[in-house]
Amino acid sequence: MDFGLSQDQVLLKDTIRRFLDAECPTSRVRSVMEGPTGHDPALWQGLVSLGVTGLAVPADFGGAGLELLDLALAAEELGYNATPGPFLASALAAIAIAEGGSEAQKKRWLPRLADGTALGTFALGEADGVWAPEDVVVEAKGGKLSGAKALVPNGAIADVIVVAARGEKGPGLFLAERAASGVTAGDYNGVDMTRRLSHLKFEGTPAEAMPGGLAAAGRTRDAALVLLAADAYGGCRRMLDMTTRYAKQREQFGQTIGAFQAVKHQLANLACELEPSLSLWWYAAHAFDAIRDQSERHAALAKSHMTDVYDRFARDTTELHGGIGFTWEYDLHLWFRRAIYDRSLFGDATFQRERAAGLAGW
């Protein structure tokens, strides 16, 4: 019975944290997010060399063969740092292929996703708020994809796209390359500038069916929910750290504002919300590999809960800062924006809770 991190996991977090502290201060976050693609190959290479991109890729295909929990711990640290780029997108492509790909597909893509020479993404969402793999309408008939995908993480820079689509045998997963014929990709103007969202259109694009089908699509969605929850937790931690520090420095009425009970209590409420929530996403991440019958429901619970908490953090910490928190120059809005991304993508909190109710038989 041990519900805590191993020494290796603590070390992993520290290593990523130290790297990002040194290499990715908010000045760099801002320059990357204001750049044309939202992607910085040099920063990405740094994450690759730490092993972040290969954490959950099976060892037979060039990865570390660790679990979703390890990947989620990385997501937490990237969330703390507001790291820009395709971490989530590429991680989900790797999970989808590891879960549902053929041997040939794994062999072709996993080593490249692990060593960072290829970027990937998971295209699940569609118009009208479709985030359930069984509800997709994009068609994959006769080895060709047609239709549009919405809100795809970093879709415009992905080399390989795992597409949830409706094939001859029903909904499942299909592999396409962005360079293939009939693909149109572009970025939206998204609230979170650190993680680009793309629209993809397929017109007779060649695609290979993945044998894992609908089940693998569901697993990848579950992984996405856990990784978003972990990102949200990291972001909350950062916002609490920044605001606590500010409350100890800022003086009004002749004292630091952190001495006022109104401020103390608002911060204490946030800490009280955040502290137990860690264990919920830890459990959900652990369940993905170790307690599979609880995995789907826990992913939905962790995502909905954690993004609700993040939303509250975003609003309360901005309010606690006063005017400075509302400026572009102050960094807090980087996380405010990431909170909106985390709650919007892969199905919002209300949708996840309705799923969880159904999964309980309610």
Next chain:
Amino acid sequence: MDLSFSAEYEKFREQVRAFLAENWSAEDAAVEPPADERNALGGPIRVDPRATEFRRKACERGYLYPHVPKRYGGGEKSPDPLAQTIIADEFRKTKAPHEMIGQGPSMLVPTLIEHGTEEQKKQFVEGTILGKIKWCQGYSEPGSGSDLASLRTKGERDGDDWVINGQKIWTSDAQNADWMFCLVRTEPDAPKHDGISYILIDMKTPGLTVRPLRQMTGTADFNEVFLENVRVPYTNLVGDRGKGWIVSRSTLKHERALIGSASMSRRVFDGVALLAQFTNVRGRPAIQDAVIRDRLVQLEAKLLASEYHGYRQLTMSARGEEPGMAALVSKLSSTTLGYDVAKLAMDVMGDRGALAPGEPEAPGMGMLVSAYMWSLGVLIAGGTANIQRNIIAERGLGLPRDAAASAGRK
């Protein structure tokens, strides 16, 4: 991360089971309901001689009261939270008596072990942990709630005695208690935290009166205790004179991680989930209502977070890690959750929530209405929610201490 127990602990579990099979039968279990059930029902704690005998044997094996030395009747074992969890699980399954609930075993005993004289330990510890001596806590006063250190109950030395005058309030179980451990101002000229002594008072002493205090729930679980020229031996002082504040705080060090603090909320939540499936509101089960479903899942996520937070604290404790913020938020987090779950219960009951506890037409005999009111009681008791927020902000986040609250404190 591994949520199973190692082979070594599974073997320990077998030993505990064998001990239980030999020493506690289903027939015995019918005699003494488990502590948490009794707690929910209220009423005085009853201790059957069979339970006392069982506890004595369990102490000999080191299964109960590991922090109490053998010579005072305890289990005397080095702390092992995982073993404690297994013991608690197995004892619960067979409804075997676990450690006594109440403020005597949980607060007085650790305090006596750290600060008491040899005579005090011999006189009180074994009797208390076996349930023969029942205690109440004389801390709060009408004018001293959150600001406990402002207390005014006065103790003066008169020869070999203390003469005590004043009033205590919110005294749980005073009507059934044999003794009270009490904070008394004995040094009126000292700064407020330095003028208090920790004194043990026999509840049968002349001049001491207990008056039940009826709460908003309609029942009387608390009391007021009036002390008028109450004369107790000087040797009933625990620790040094004037050091009562520090003596009373030492109990905090002995408070074990709040494992299972979510258990009451879990019981109410499971009740609500069932109720929502079997209660019809305007012709269909409440569970089909989108708002009820949403709130139910929202609270379940918080409840699970709280339960897994317990696993995390257990692990930290087993590893010897400082619990820090994880422990500081426990009370506010679990009592807020309890309040939210009870509120949902009221909403699921709809109009039936208007029926009082005991009314046969009330769902579950009105237990959920009672839980709804009690959820506020526990939010206040033992340090209100706002006091908890101060603690989290000051000790957890390192924000400045409240100037008025820390006045005169070292």
